[in-house]
């Protein structure tokens with residue numbers, strides 16, 4: 013029997029490092045084999061069906077146009093998926109009725125013994141008010157714009173090195189995988205440097221993170237083994253920072269205080285794992301989607317090469333059109349939500365990517381408009397959980413694209429792209445034929 | 452034209468500071484700060500509109 017959670021590396025890791033993973037969580041009676049592939053997206057919605065991510069924009073459009081603004085399914089013990097910008101906003105803002113105690117839909121959910129909201133397993137992402145603000149505050153300062161902007165040169169040289177490492181590229185012949193040869197390596201290396209992990213460990217650290225987050229088709233025990241190695245490695249780095257404090261994010265967190273108490277090394281290890289889970293696959297997906305778009309749309313690629321100033325708007329349009337992150341909430345009490353009979357502990361998905369393509373909220377929502385001036389997209393969420401890493405993610409996305417097109421001003425898709433499965437949506441394979449190289 | 456910032460709605464998406472640094476700054480936690488008062492220099496009206504129309508939380512408004 014395969015577990016549906018096997019589709020989603022993101023949720024596996026979360027369940028494991030949280031105390032709830034082993035204690036107090038009840039399995040929902042749910043066997044994906046009872047359901048099989050989705051045939052009716054309105055009544056049997058499943059975001060983890062492998063058919064979902066490749067065609068998600070069409071699914072959302074069809075549902076909205078057929079008068080179904082909230083899709084539903086009995087899978088996972090009950091899931092709702094509001095698909096309009098207005099309804100996604102309403103759920104995101106309503107932290108009383110929709111709790112963040114678990115933000116990843118899975119086959120288990122918190123029972124009565126589990127760590128209660130408002131704290132949750134991985135603060136602040138799993139916290140509700142009032143605790144959320146306390147947990148979030150510690151991490152706001154190191155991710156504020158003025159702390160992140162100075163990383164530009166470092167991110168740029170990282171991207172250039174990755175392009176150098178591709179080796180000898182012959183225009184018109186060489187085929188690279190823009191997802192795994194390039195985009196995948198950027199976020200993990202950037203966060204490793206911010207955390208102050210040894211430069212010579214880069215490949216090692218990257219290996220641990222990837223074997224944890226991205227080997228979604230491996231058997232469960234293989235992945236868990238990888239996860240333990242990662243936690244062990246991070247722990248070692250944290251302990252080293254306790255002994256030898258320095259000017260980096262790890263030492264910052266070890267010195268930070270919550271209500272007068274310093275964070276324990278275990279808390280810091282947990283926060284680092286949250287940063288990896290929240291920041292690596294997400295940013296990889298955003299960079300990959302942008303490069304895939306440029307491989308398929310020559311005029312947009314050319315515009316960026318010729319008019320670099322368009323990038324400010326282009327980055328936001330990539331984020332709007334290909335938002336990678338769908339979050340989830342748990343319903344706190346039985347209620348009627350615009351005619352939907354929601355039950356306590358049902359899941360509600362927050363498909364920010366669907367909200368971003370809602371024609372009620374955006375002019376010409378289905379079109380990619382590279383210099384779209386008015387763009388209130390919700391790729392980084394809405395309300396109190398606004399992505400803490402958004403300034404860093406934007407920096408990485410912009411520089412990753414700038415450096416790629418500076419090196420390869422012309423390239424095209426040379427095969428089928430393959431998409432991720434689960435709540436983080438992005439291409440995992442992007443075969444690209446390089447047509448022009450600048451030296 | 453005048454521009455207003457509702458600090459309770461602001462969640463630090465930081466779009467305003469990028470698009471209109473003449474009008475907005477950000478504090479150490481990444482929350483926006485409005486740095487102009489009263490009637491705007493006409494040359495900055497476009498920037499004010501741009502910031503308002505890109506704030507995901509609808510925290511920025513303009514009045515004529």
Ligand code: HEM
Pocket residue numbers: 112115136137138148199203286287288290291292294295298335336337339340364391392393394396397398399400401402404405406
């Ligand atoms: C393009 C890349 C990214 C996207 C699209 C993205 C998206 C999101 C979204 C939608 C949320 C809201 C969660 C919710 O409402 O439940 C969120 C929260 C969060 N993100 Fe990101 N993220 C990205 C990159 C990053 C990076 C690079 C980091 C850090 C290194 C990061 C750290 C976080 C954290 C810590 C939270 C929790 C904030 C809170 O609950 O207060 N993210 N992200």
Ligand code: SF4
Pocket residue numbers: 456460461462463464465466467468481482483505506507508509510511
């Ligand atoms: S764009 Fe809006 S939410 Fe973002 S910092 Fe400015 S005012 Fe705040």
